[in-house]
Amino acid sequence: MLINKAYQFRIYPTEEQKILINKCIGSSRFVYNYYLDKKKTEYNENNKNISLSDMKKDLKKLYVEYPWLKEVDSVCLRNSLEDLDKSFINFFNGYGYPKFKSKNYKDTYRTTCIRSSYKSKSYSNIELDLENKEIKLPKLGKIKIRGYRNKKKFTGKIFNATIKKVGYKYYVSLSVEEEIEEKPFSLGYPIGIDLGVKNIVVTSDGYKYKIEEKITRQEKRIKGLQRGFSRCKRCSKNSYKIKMKIKIAYQKIRNMRKYLIHEITTKIVKENDLIAVETLKVKDMITKKENKKNHLSKYISNNSFNEVIRQIEYKSLWNNKKLIKVNTYFPSSKKCSRCGNINKKISDLRIRKWECSKCGNKNDRDINASINILEEGIELYYKRLLKN
Numbered sequence: 259m260l261i262n263k264a265y266q267f268r269i270y271p272t273e274e275q276k277i278l279i280n281k282c283i284g285s286s287r288f289v290y291n292y293y294l295d296k297k298k299t300e301y302n303e304n305n306k307n308i309s310l311s312d313m314k315k316d317l318k319k320l321y322v323e324y325p326w327l328k329e330v331d332s333v334c335l336r337n338s339l340e341d342l343d344k345s346f347i348n349f350f351n352g353y354g355y356p357k358f359k360s361k362n363y364k365d366t367y368r369t370t371c372i373r374s375s376y377k378s379k380s381y382s383n384i385e386l387d388l389e390n391k392e393i394k395l396p397k398l399g400k401i402k403i404r405g406y407r408n409k410k411k412f413t414g415k416i417f418n419a420t421i422k423k424v425g426y427k428y429y430v431s432l433s434v435e436e437e438i439e440e441k442p443f444s445l446g447y448p449i450g451i452d453l454g455v456k457n458i459v460v461t462s463d464g465y466k467y468k469i470e471e472k473i474t475r476q477e478k479r480i481k482g483l484q485r486g487f488s489r490c491k492r493c494s495k496n497s498y499k500i501k502m503k504i505k506i507a508y509q510k511i512r513n514m515r516k517y518l519i520h521e522i523t524t525k526i527v528k529e530n531d532l533i534a535v536e537t538l539k540v541k542d543m544i545t546k547k548e549n550k551k552n553h554l555s556k557y558i559s560n561n562s563f564n565e566v567i568r569q570i571e572y573k574s575l576w577n578n579k580k581l582i583k584v585n586t587y588f589p590s591s592k593k594c595s596r597c598g599n600i601n602k603k604i605s606d607l608r609i610r611k612w613e614c615s616k617c618g619n620k621n622d623r624d625i626n627a628s629i630n631i632l633e634e635g636i637e638l639y640y641k642r643l644l645k646n
């Protein structure tokens with residue numbers, strides 16, 4: 259079975275390579291903004307749309323006007339036009355109007371893998387060498403990488419590479435296709451999981467996984483840096499330094515969160531065969547008090563939940579496990595997992611432990627919910643099995 263996968267590595271470019279990467283980033287942004295402006299004017303003045311192929315043709319003229327564009331990877335400039343085209347498609351589907359890209363907003367560029375072969379020799383402009391910890395990228399040549407220590411060989415097919423700069427650090431993420439072996443599925447160990455704010459994952463066998471505590475320390479560091487930043491003179495060398503540090507700290511948090519979620523999802527998928535999870539509406543998950551406190555926590559939790567489900571989904575696929583999504587309207591937290599009685603009183607999220615009014619069972623809110631999710635998941639699994 260062929261699967262799509264993404265690899266992210268930290269890269270260690272030389273000073274020369276750094277300059278070229280920065281040029282690629284800057285030129286991608288320039289091309290994006292240039293055509294966004296052009297599309298805007300053309301639309302306002304002549305009520306006309308400039309198509310992607312028109313932009314690509316026009317790009318050739320731009321090289322004459324701005325010869326420095328020739329220095330960079332030409333593929334990334336065309337990709338930039340594709341991104342712009344995509345953001346207009348999104349706009350027509352109801353999302354916001356495309357914005358101009360500002361410096362320091364998102365320092366990335368994307369290049370595409372081009373392959374060719376001649377007389378049984380094959381050539382590719384992007385090559386990943388895990389053994390020697392190197393990557394070959396268009397125009398840049400070979401760069402040292404770090405990551406995936408346990409993987410020694412790469413056999414997949416690379417589609418594209420996104421080069422990213424965060425503060426002083428550089429990363430590359432590869433979008434690839436890889437072949438995996440298929441094995442028959444057996445329902446050996448099923449598990450139900452409940453997603454929450456305090457404990458990101460609670461399983462039906464009683465495990466509670468936390469990640470936020472570990473992240474709080476980094477967040478405190480950012481707060482300290484931000485205070486320092488506000489005391490600095492604007493645009494001074496020092497303020498720039500602090501800004502960079504803040505960016506790196508944010509990236510660290512994102513990486514930490516991802517890494518911690520990976521640890522949890524890998525364990526869950528490894529130890530179980532069927533994983534039942536609730537597809538949820540996050541607005542119900544956060545108490546009113548927390549909601550007032552900040553909007554950001556809601557956003558982060560939302561992202562984390564999606565990340566947990568996303569990771570379990572693809573890891574299940576890779577390992578012949580099954581993910582069953584249970585409907586949101588299923589009353590997982592109000593139902594007593596022992597007798598099935600619906601306890602309406604416990605809708606309040608502050609109630610963490612409750613006693614069933616019918617059978618008297620003492621329920622932990624999250625564990626009880628995950629057991630219910632597990633039962634619902636198994637039922638759904640058999641129903642689907644019977645249908646086929």
Ligand SMILES: [Zn+2]
Pocket residue numbers: 594595596597598599614615616617618619
């Ligand atoms: Zn009960």
